[in-house]
Amino acid sequence: MRFLFKTDYDQDIRLFKHGGQRFWYALLAVVLLAAPWLLSEYHLAQLSLVCIYGIVGLGLMLLTGYTGLVSIGHAAFLGVGAYAEAILAARGWPLPASMAAAVLLSAAAGIVVGLPALRVRGIYLAIATLAFGFILEEIITRWESMTGGNSGLSVAPADLFGWTLQTTAEFYFLSLLCAALATLAVLNLLRGPTGRAFIAIRDSEISAQSMGIHLARYKTMSFAVSAALTGLAGALYAHKLRFLSPDQFTVIQSVELLMMIFIGGIGSVHGAFLGALFIIVLPQAIAALIPLLPGALANAAGLQPTVFGLILIGFILFEPMGMYGWWFKARTWLQLFPFYRRGTFRRQKTFQKSERLR
Amino acid sequence: MSAPWFRVENLSVQFGGVKAVSGATFEVQQGEVFTLIGPNGAGKTTLFNLISRIYQPSSGSIRFEGTDLLRVAPHRIAALGIARTFQNIELFENATVLQNLLIGGHTRRTTALWQELPFLPAVRRAERRLREQVEQVIDLLDLQHYRDSMVGGLPYGVRKVVELGRALATRPKLLLLDEPSSGLNVEETDDMAFWIQDIRNDLLVTVLMVEHDMSLVSRVSDRVLAMNQGEVIAHGTPAQVQADPAVIEAYIGVATV
Numbered sequence: 001m002r003f004l005f006k007t008d009y010d011q012d013i014r015l016f017k018h019g020g021q022r023f024w025y026a027l028l029a030v031v032l033l034a035a036p037w038l039l040s041e042y043h044l045a046q047l048s049l050v051c052i053y054g055i056v057g058l059g060l061m062l063l064t065g066y067t068g069l070v071s072i073g074h075a076a077f078l079g080v081g082a083y084a085e086a087i088l089a090a091r092g093w094p095l096p097a098s099m100a101a102a103v104l105l106s107a108a109a110g111i112v113v114g115l116p117a118l119r120v121r122g123i124y125l126a127i128a129t130l131a132f133g134f135i136l137e138e139i140i141t142r143w144e145s146m147t148g149g150n151s152g153l154s155v156a157p158a159d160l161f162g163w164t165l166q167t168t169a170e171f172y173f174l175s176l177l178c179a180a181l182a183t184l185a186v187l188n189l190l191r192g193p194t195g196r197a198f199i200a201i202r203d204s205e206i207s208a209q210s211m212g213i214h215l216a217r218y219k220t221m222s223f224a225v226s227a228a229l230t231g232l233a234g235a236l237y238a239h240k241l242r243f244l245s246p247d248q249f250t251v252i253q254s255v256e257l258l259m260m261i262f263i264g265g266i267g268s269v270h271g272a273f274l275g276a277l278f279i280i281v282l283p284q285a286i287a288a289l290i291p292l293l294p295g296a297l298a299n300a301a302g303l304q305p306t307v308f309g310l311i312l313i314g315f316i317l318f319e320p321m322g323m324y325g326w327w328f329k330a331r332t333w334l335q336l337f338p339f340y341r342r343g344t345f346r347r348q349k350t351f352q353k354s355e356r357l358r
Numbered sequence: 359m360s361a362p363w364f365r366v367e368n369l370s371v372q373f374g375g376v377k378a379v380s381g382a383t384f385e386v387q388q389g390e391v392f393t394l395i396g397p398n399g400a401g402k403t404t405l406f407n408l409i410s411r412i413y414q415p416s417s418g419s420i421r422f423e424g425t426d427l428l429r430v431a432p433h434r435i436a437a438l439g440i441a442r443t444f445q446n447i448e449l450f451e452n453a454t455v456l457q458n459l460l461i462g463g464h465t466r467r468t469t470a471l472w473q474e475l476p477f478l479p480a481v482r483r484a485e486r487r488l489r490e491q492v493e494q495v496i497d498l499l500d501l502q503h504y505r506d507s508m509v510g511g512l513p514y515g516v517r518k519v520v521e522l523g524r525a526l527a528t529r530p531k532l533l534l535l536d537e538p539s540s541g542l543n544v545e546e547t548d549d550m551a552f553w554i555q556d557i558r559n560d561l562l563v564t565v566l567m568v569e570h571d572m573s574l575v576s577r578v579s580d581r582v583l584a585m586n587q588g589e590v591i592a593h594g595t596p597a598q599v600q601a602d603p604a605v606i607e608a609y610i611g612v613a614t615v
Contacts, residue, residue, distance in 0.1 A: 009489045013482060014454070018381035076559035185475045190482055193467045195459075196453075200461045203450035210410050212436030213526060221471065267452065 006329025015187055027028045032176055036169035042167050045240075048285075050276045051175035052236045056273030057261050059229030062186060064258065065193065065267040067222040068202030069117055070126045073133030074257050074311045077227040079140055079249030080106045081234020083147055086155040088243055091349075095160045099235045106231020107224045114223030118216040121205075133251045138271045140246040152245035163238070175236055179273075182229055186269060198222055259312050262350070274323040282308065361424055363388045364532060366563070369418030370588075371408060378404040380588040382418070386532070391539060391558055391565045393575050395583035395599070397608055402568040403445055406534050409566075410442050411435055422532065437465040438524025439531035445520045445540065445568075446595065451510040455520050458509055459492045466491075495523045497545075498561075499553065515546045523555065526561070533557065535567035539574050547574055554578045585610065 002013055004018060015323055016022045022106055036044055056078060058247045063071050081102040088098035090318075116128045140147050145155055158165040158174065165171050197218045199206035256279065265276020290298045297303070319325045333340045364386040371379050375457055379401040386392045394402045407413045409420055413430040420427040425438060441462075450458050466488065469481045497504055499519050502511060509520060518541065525533055538554065541549040551574050556576075557563050567576050575582060575597040584592040585598050586608040592599045 009486050010482075012489070013485050026393065116496065186553075188477040188481075189471075190474055192555075193464060193469065194471055194474055194486065196457055196461050197464060199450035199453050199457065200450050203452055204448045206412065208448070208461070209433050210412075210436060210442055211461050211524070213431055214431075225471075243517075338602045 013191060013237035015191075018194050021149070022218065036172060041168050044172050046280055047170070048172045048175040048236075049134040049190075050280050051172075052233050052240060052262065052272070053178035053257075053276035053279055054179050055233035055236070056230050056257055057264060057276050058182050058186050058269065059226040059233070060257055061191070061261050061264075061266070061269065061272045062198070062229070063222050063226035065261060065271070066202060067198040067219065069219060069225075070258070071113075071129040072126050072251065072254050072258060073113065073129035073131070073136070074226075074230055074253070076133045076136035077106045077109060077230035078234040078237060078253070078257075079136055079246075080227075081110045081231030082229070082238040082244055082249070083140065085232075085235035085238045086153050089238075095158050095165075099232065102235040103228045103231045106234065107228035108113060109231075110223040110225075110227025111220055111242065114220040115276045117223060123248030130251060130254075133254050137246055137250055142283070147244075147246075150246060152243055153284060157243060158239045171239065173238075176259050178232060178236060182232060183269065183356070186229070192222065194218070203348070225247065231233075251284050256308075259308065263312060263315050263322050264326075265319075268321070268324040268328075270327060271322050271324040274327070278323065282356065284313075361421070362386075363423060365419075365421045367421070368417045369405070369408060369420065371413055377588045379408065379415075382585070382588075382590050384583050384593065386564060386566055388531075388564050389555060389558065389562065390580040391567070391578050393579040393582045393596075394566070394574060394585060395570070395572075395605075396524045396569045397458055398592075399506060400585040400608075401588040401589070402585055403536055404588075406442060406568065407538055409435075409534060411439065434450075436528050436530075437607055439529075440534065441519075441525035441528040441530035441532075442534035443538065445527050445536040447514075447517050447521055448482045448550045449517055449521055449524070450553065454506050455504045455509055455512070455523075456492070456506060458498075458524050459495060459501075459527045460488060460521055460543045461490045462495075462524040463491060465528055487536075491529075492527055492603065498526070498556065511597070514541050514544065518542060518546070518550075522550075524566050526557070526563075527544075530535075530563055532564045532566060535565060535569075537568055537570065539569060539571045547571060550574070551577050576600070 001019070002018070003256065006012070011017065016025065031038075035047055039047065056074065060071065060074050064143070065237045067358035084102040084105045085098050088101055089095075093101070097342055113129060113132045120128055120321070125289030132164050141149055143149070159170065165174060197208065200211060200213055201215060201218055205215060236323055260279045261271060262275075263278050264273070290303075315322055321328065331344055336344075360384040367383050367384075369379055369382045370377065380442070382401075382405060392406065396402055404413065408415050409427065411427065411430065415428065420442065422438060427435070427438075430438065450461060453461075454542040468484050469478075474481050488506065499522065501519065501523060504516060504520070509517060512520070518538070522538065535554070538550050542550060554565055554567070555578055558565055579596050581594065582599040583590060584594050584602065585604045585606075591604040591608060594602075
């Protein structure tokens with residue numbers, strides 16, 4: 001059982017609420033920093049991918065989980081970042097400059113997509129982002145002089161002022177650093193006025209507006225920040241795969257990203273990384289299970305999307321807070337021990353929200 | 359004579375063929391509690407939505423402290439000093455009470471996105487200052503116990519108070535309360551009456567409210583305006599309006615025997 005006595009406003013502003021958190025996150029940092037010496041080369045590469053997908057997750061979480069704007073075109077922002085990085089790196093730009101350019105370009109794309117968001121909402125916005133995803137996929141395919149079209153584009157290894165990040169470990173540290181900085185930025189945003197404005201828009205646009213929140217400005221801002229983070233991940237992704245082609249940035253990929261944050265836990269920063277971990281580990285878990293399955297099932301096409309879909313349905317039905325929900329409940333159980341009541345997280349019917357002011 | 363502090367003049371709005379508000383004219387003096395009454399569908403909430411610029415009127419004008427509200431964007435209304443609550447509670451459900459109240463301080467935001475991303479000391483200072491202001495509201499409305507509770511899990515009566523608090527956190531000059539006592543039990547209604555009086559007397563906030571509970575209305579209001587089917591039918595002190603034949607007719611009809 002843990003009691004938190006608050007004696008200072010800063011206790012609600014601080015990132016770490018108590019010594020226990022500080023200890024566990026420090027331990028996590030140590031383990032992550034020591035990972036190159038603990039893991040095999042292959043697993044380290046997978047962990048880099050978790051960092052990259054985690055950054056995408058943060059971006060999408062900010063937009064969908066915190067601002068309530070659903071995007072089914074996020075792979076397009078990933079594509080903008082990846083291709084910008086690949087093209088600029090090929091022209092000899094040093095890594096920080098090309099990455100900054102990739103981030104800014106994605107943010108600009110985010111603003112362009114965000115503009116229709118000011119006029120449409122809900123499912124219509126989702127369709128607008130879907131259209132953007134298709135358009136960008138088409139541009140990547142057709143603009144052969146720049147992107148190489150369907151034959152793809154190979155990417156040079158990341159170059160940091162003459163120091164080339166050749167090894168898996170070097171690239172892992174770069175991804176880890178980016179993921180840590182992105183997480184910090186998102187957490188800072190969420191504990192300040194901008195993050196609160198996003199949450200306000202998600203929960204009730206009408207009262208957000210009457211509290212003085214400029215809906216258009218904050219929705220655009222949310223799109224820009226979200227796209228910028230996704231672009232950052234795209235730049236890393238380019239260097240990770242070393243080869244880009246249009247079929248990596250399809251709408252299917254966008255849907256997978258959306259599923260990732262829902263399974264991770266919508267509306268939580270942890271959820272972005274838990275979802276990323278899930279999306280990287282699941283294909284391998286399925287691959288490991290295939291030999292145990294009967295022949296007809298093992299050879300069936302589309303086994304992975306089916307499992308993915310079933311798991312998503314399971315989460316939506318039984319644990320809408322996603323994997324973060326498990327973690328949150330386990331933590332609460334420990335904090336309240338031995339006083340946890342079984343009904344603590346029972347979902348209760350809330351009062352009907354008014355539809356009149358839509 | 360100086361221009362009135364808050365004046366609604368000849369305000370009308372139509373939805374299709376329905377005249378929701380037609381030709382409403384009234385003034386609110388600074389420092390009073392002004393109540394709108396009327397049967398369901400009289401256009402009281404519509405009038406609120408016109409003042410907070412959710413609806414665009416077909417004709418007429420609304421002036422507040424010399425500003426023509428119809429020329430102001432909806433999100434600028436709060437910064438002018440007009441805050442409101444909603445009839446069916448429009449809180450930020452998946453946020454804590456504290457966060458809800460802090461959002462009320464949004465118009466006093468001093469920091470920009472680039473300062474918040476690295477959480478510069480200026481942001482921390484601004485957050486502390488805002489928190490201090492919000493704590494005053496929490497103290498006034500006795501919300502200490504609920505500070506860290508999610509709004510979604512709170513009982514109806516508490517949400518009603520949180521919504522009042524959120525409106526107060528914007529530091530309004532004019533507070534629009536849409537049925538503050540609906541859904542509250544007798545004790546909670548009593549508390550609400552005290553708070554409305556405190557808000558007027560101690561915080562010097564002018565209150566414009568829509569209310570059905572006549573005992574609450576006569577207890578706190580200085581002036582009452584009765585509406586029926588979009589039109590103003592009576593105007594005066596609570597006692598005058600309650601005795602007005604047009605009001606009695608609107609509520610219970612005329613005797614035909």
